[in-house]
Amino acid sequence: MTSPDILVIGGGIAGLSAAAALSSHARVTVLEAEEQIGFHSSGRSATMVHYALGDRLVRALTLASRPFFDEPPDGFSDVPLGRRTPVLVHAREDEREALDKLDAEISHFATLERLDAAGVHTLCPLLREDARHGIADLNGTRLDPHALLQGNLRKLRSRGGELHTGHRIAAIAREGATWAVTSEKGERFFVPTLVNAAGSWADRIAELAGVQPIGLEPKRRTIITFDAPAGTDLEHLPFTKTIGDELYFGSESGRLFASPMDEVPSEATDAQPDEYEVALAAYRMGERTTVEVRQIHSKWAGLRTFTSDRHPAVGFAPDSEGFFWLAGQGGFGLQTSPAMAAIAESLIGGTAWPVPDVAREDLLPDRFLRQPA
Numbered sequence: 395m396t397s398p399d400i401l402v403i404g405g406g407i408a409g410l411s412a413a414a415a416l417s418s419h420a421r422v423t424v425l426e427a428e429e430q431i432g433f434h435s436s437g438r439s440a441t442m443v444h445y446a447l448g449d450r451l452v453r454a455l456t457l458a459s460r461p462f463f464d465e466p467p468d469g470f471s472d473v474p475l476g477r478r479t480p481v482l483v484h485a486r487e488d489e490r491e492a493l494d495k496l497d498a499e500i501s502h503f504a505t506l507e508r509l510d511a512a513g514v515h516t517l518c519p520l521l522r523e524d525a526r527h528g529i530a531d532l533n534g535t536r537l538d539p540h541a542l543l544q545g546n547l548r549k550l551r552s553r554g555g556e557l558h559t560g561h562r563i564a565a566i567a568r569e570g571a572t573w574a575v576t577s578e579k580g581e582r583f584f585v586p587t588l589v590n591a592a593g594s595w596a597d598r599i600a601e602l603a604g605v606q607p608i609g610l611e612p613k614r615r616t617i618i619t620f621d622a623p624a625g626t627d628l629e630h631l632p633f634t635k636t637i638g639d640e641l642y643f644g645s646e647s648g649r650l651f652a653s654p655m656d657e658v659p660s661e662a663t664d665a666q667p668d669e670y671e672v673a674l675a676a677y678r679m680g681e682r683t684t685v686e687v688r689q690i691h692s693k694w695a696g697l698r699t700f701t702s703d704r705h706p707a708v709g710f711a712p713d714s715e716g717f718f719w720l721a722g723q724g725g726f727g728l729q730t731s732p733a734m735a736a737i738a739e740s741l742i743g744g745t746a747w748p749v750p751d752v753a754r755e756d757l758l759p760d761r762f763l764r765q766p767a
């Protein structure tokens with residue numbers, strides 16, 4: 395039996411970054427079902443910080459998170475949290491209008507270079523000739539998710555917080571002003587404040603607690619890795635994305651990685667790659683680049699979990715005291731994690747609102763609360 399002030403369910407990037415931030419205000423314990431942190435979505439991502447996904451709100455959260463990645467707090471990590479990796483979004487002639495639109499949307503958040511066909515192929519020589527237009531953010535960042543997770547864990551522990559792995563929550567009950575939380579193995583915790591950072595499982599956690607779910611939708615995304623053509627300059631290869639959500643690729647540990655940007659509805663589960671999406675990734679590499687994927691070196695899948703408006707849900711549940719939502723980070727949970735943690739700290743710990751460009755109401759879970767008939 396343990397009694398911290400705040401219990402965080404989920405040892406992914408959402409749970410650990412919020413726990414680290416909250417540990418300056420309270421005694422915080424994180425419970426993670428798996429034996430290791432970041433086992434699910436947080437350990438399976440493309441690890442990019444870029445502005446070509448999401449909308450204005452997601453971009454604002456990303457922009458607010460950038461200083462943390464570029465200059466982490468003293469003692470947070472012994473290694474850099476990321477390295478500069480250019481981001482190239484390219485278009486065929488018939489896709490030019492969509493590229494113009496994205497250019498206008500992103501230019502508020504990042505300094506972009508507009509590229510003609512020659513510029514596109516200089517930056518990414520692997521693309522086919524029909525890639526005639528591009529925008530490049532030379533300030534893109536490829537994150538080290540391990541360093542990010544471990545840094546947050548280190549910060550949590552340095553302030554007396556705890557992480558318990560192998561603790562899958564099986565029951566949650568309200569006992570007076572306290573949440574009584576029981577793991578599958580029977581360990582019990584009593585807390586006034588519960589933070590639901592269970593990723594794809596966050597609606598299930600709400601159901602366990604008798605709180606109304608918010609309609610989260612986990613969607614599977616697949617990544618493959620394979621050999622690059624001889625002579626490819628992997629060191630300088632940009633993260634390269636089609637203007638439509640068809641394909642992205644980049645370098646990965648001496649090889650190439652690619653995703654067909656699939657969004658296949660899924661249960662909350664240990665996602666596995668499906669052969670169709672694996673084949674689709676290879677097919678689209680052949681369609682948009684000069685690379686022939688002869689042999690797949692490795693493949694994986696992970697879940698990106700969205701709310702219905704594709705904005706995250708952060709804040710206390712309006713229908714239950716002390717139950718805090720931190721869910722729905724979709725495909726941007728790593729790159730927005732510092733801002734999201736600061737928002738959780740503000741709403742729970744009472745610190746100043748950290749992202750002036752984002753309205754609190756746009757993030758609160760209240761917007762999903764079912765109206766009584």
Ligand SMILES: Cc1cc2nc3c(=O)[nH]c(=O)nc-3n(C[C@H](O)[C@H](O)[C@H](O)COP(=O)(O)OP(=O)(O)OC[C@H]3O[C@@H](n4cnc5c(N)ncnc54)[C@H](O)[C@@H]3O)c2cc1C
Nearest residue numbers: 404406407408427435436439440442563593696727728729
């Ligand atoms: C292929 C792919 C590419 C992506 N690319 C990017 C990218 O380039 N940039 C970016 O920013 N984001 C990207 N993302 C999204 C990012 O990975 C997620 O938004 C982020 O990892 C979500 O973090 P989380 O902590 O909410 O979820 P998770 O990492 O899944 O953590 C939730 C944790 O809760 C635990 N849990 C669940 N139920 C229980 C229970 N009952 N008891 C205890 N613990 C429980 C789980 O075991 C899990 O570890 C990508 C995702 C995928 C799949």
